[in-house]
Amino acid sequence: MNSPFTRQMLVATPLAVVAVATGFAAQTLAPQSYGSVQGELLDTLMAVPPPALDTDDDADQLRSLEARRMDPLPTPEAPSLGLAEPAAAAPLDLEIRVALLRAGADPSLSARGPWQLLSRDGALLQQGGAGERVRLSGALQAVPEAWFQTSGEALLVNGQPYAGRIRLIQQQGRLRLVNHLPLETYITSVVGAEMPSSWSPEALRAQAVAARSYALAHMARPADRHWHLGDTTRWQAYRGMASVSEPTRQAAASTAGLILSYQGAIVESLYAANRQISLEAHGHLGASMSQHGAQDLAKQGYRYNQILGHYYQGASLARLKAGAG
Template sequence: MAYLKASADAVVPIWWTAFCQLLPKGGLTVFAWLLCCLPALALEMRIAIQEGASQVVVGTSNTGTIRNQQGQHIAQVPEGRSLTVAAQGAQVKAADSVGSSFWVEPGANGYVFIGDRWYRGRVLVMSNGSGVTAINYVDLEQYLYSVVGSEMPASWPLEALKAQAVAARSFALHRRNQSRSPYYDVGSTTAYQVYGGLADETQSTQAAVEGTRSQVLTYGGQVIEAVFHSSSGGHTENVEDIWSQPLPYLRGVQDFDAGAPVFEWVRTFSSDEFSRLMPDVGRLISALPQRTTPQGRVREILVEGDRGARTFTGNDFRNALGLRSTLFSISVAGGQVQVRGRGFGHGIGMSQWGAHNMAQQGYTYQQILGHYYQGAQLALIEAH
């Protein structure tokens, strides 16, 4: 089974020295190493790469195998050759065989091709009733090699990359336990966490994952939902001020993201451009926030134009205009609409630019995580 145990660092004879090395600078939360049991956790992730497509192109880097849902050998996949799996009614067709699903597995030390990218592991192609879905089955740690590089520049300080690795591992396992789909755990886009396959792996992302292997963040004995974002614009948010229920480990804290390229930003729209983006409103007359968070993020905004007035959620307004965050002010002058804002993303949990700056200042990944996930504990998960 899988369980959490204390890190070896916490039980060495010089435990006090090790503890003191983790003491935070400037009042950061001190991490404790947790000793407790959790339900068994599979260490293989299921990631939906494509969903509901009319067809999916797959292949293998060496001689691979196609198996049906019963595991029976159907055909070989020649090295470097692609195979198109197409929807056929409520089933899929691969290599002249029709069924509800097929496995495509590379040979030893090989990789699998899905769509336009290479991935570790194997792929299950299946019908979802309306098209073809391709699901990458891959070892959790190998999955993270790519996620860390997809979510954070590989050139960033190693301690920041390590913080990203632990957050991403925790997020993945939390989502796996909460998945609403019986077929996959997470997707590969920003709706979950970005997973770009082999192209986003580097030696530094692999080092960050291996340097934190099996480490997760927990609260109350459970792996936490370790959400993260690019930059908060100065201060992160309490989760309930943005989404729904409060969580004790997702509290607003001072960010370290000053100086980030997305810390402050300006977007300017012509009246015609704004009207095209918001056709129900037309040319903007005024935009007045109706509700904001304690940090100033727009929860609800009343927008009045020459075609009428509408109330939008902050997120809907942000998405309509393609803004970086909901932390903004808006003005109209000289036939132009100017939006001034700060930060990039939802502003909850770890700020990636904050992690970058903290690492540059000498903070460890434990201290970075302790700052952004208040009261969480770092634990080691092992499979037996």
């Protein structure tokens, strides 16, 4: 298990087409208008033009994004437990941008298959075969950024495998690597980095929802104009494909699109390794999930939505889906 994770604030960050309201730790903040929030989120998610392989379909999906919210479902035995599950829907193909801050100033880049290094306009800068390293020296002298992609199984950063594509940016005098990948692929990695994959499926599912809510909050409020959040424990742990397994894939797939919502806004769901750390790190901010506590509840027969209801009281489950346009 990774070391405990201390995060900043528990807030409910507005999503573009979710009714904007106040949150757990921001109850005195005045809500913004629907239109202004929608514009801000779309500007955030599409501020940097994607490479040529992307299509207009992604932008169309974002413009019609909705979160369908259900109220908490109490039970006689546990009135605060059991968040109602929204109806199933086709998952959205959202892309998240993760800065690989642990890669270092002089990373080694290669791939498990043929790879290409492209300029922003799609011009070929370099190409190579499986295991062959990218020649970084001078690669970005003529262009401000480049895209590293493969037709193989994975990209390799210092020998560690990553899905999706990697954007190379010269930022503040140093090379920054930003992993662009599907949100649900990212969640499968975070679940395995945050919890042992041998834990109960219900604990892993609760972790998947919490991780997805945290990620969506940072997609709406990014850390940087080029990336949403980092890969260190300053955010939530991300280890690329190294922490992905069949249990983490199942946890993500079975909860695809589910997030925690409070009065129509995204909950930046905090969590820590155990209850003591959770109280010490996040007690003054509001709700926070104990990961070991989630595993203990799962062993007692609690389902993932009951575990979430136990730790995030007053919240609801919402499902991201494409709206009518």
